[in-house]
Amino acid sequence: MVRNEGRRRELADAGLAVLARDGARGLTHRAVDTEAGVPAGTTSNYFRSRQALIGGLFTRIGERLAPDPDVHAGLAARPPSRELFADYVRDIVTRLTAERDVTLALFELRLEAARRPELRETVGEWLRAGFAGDVEFNRSAGLPGGPAEIALFHYAIDGLLLDRLTTSIDAGTPTDEVVDRLVDGLLPTVVTPR
Structure with missing residues (x-):
């Protein structure tokens, strides 16, 4: 499956918003889906695990703070x-x-x-x-x-x-x-x- 990099960035941005608002304990695939306004399961299609999601967040932090x-x-x-x-x-x-x-x-x-x-x-x-x-x-x-x-x-x-x-x-x-x-x-x- 080809990944849409724009969607990946949107999901990472939603994850950063969840972290900033709710803290690390609130960071779940479901919470990111809700924040991004996408169907349930979308985040887990782009970031298979919590560790992968966190890795994606670090990538996005670097991009946004460049x-x-x-x-x-x-x-x-x-x-x-x-x-x-x-x-x-x-x-x-x-x-x-x-x-x-x-x-x-x-x-x-x-x-x-x-x-x-x-x-x-x-x-x-x-x-x-x-x-x-x-x-x-x-x-x-x-x-x-x-x-x-x-x-x-x-x-x-x-x-x-x-x-x-x-x-x-x-x-x-x-x-x-x-x-x-x-x-x-x-x-x-x-x-x-x-």
Whole structure:
């Protein structure tokens, strides 16, 4: 049977909406069918198991959170600097907050991986691959900071996103200002990439 890739993406988007709204325990084939408005059994035709569904969700998360090539072309045209690094971080935070359901779904998958060993490796591999890609991007772009600094930014951005997408401790401070403070605090003036 030939799979309709558009339908596959629609089902994955419905799965992300279910995760964001109901959490990982609410993620079932039937719930995705209902969310997508498709006949019962459709999701299981595209994703045979829960593990396959979760794999499809990770693929879709990557697609939906991918950088805009035009934005990145403009950033890449600038010389490397702390300010450029801050603008890349700002772009990441903007994409993650604009795709609220996708980011909340990703947090849900991470929480579920803490409870379910069979999911832990899938989530861990996906996160580590993303981190390695970020470190390599930073190095190849000539931006300040090495793996240790990139890890610190991951930790800080995760906390910032959790704050901005749930209940904030300081909603009055603009997100761009928080990003600037993170860069100032976590990225020394001169950092040699490691």
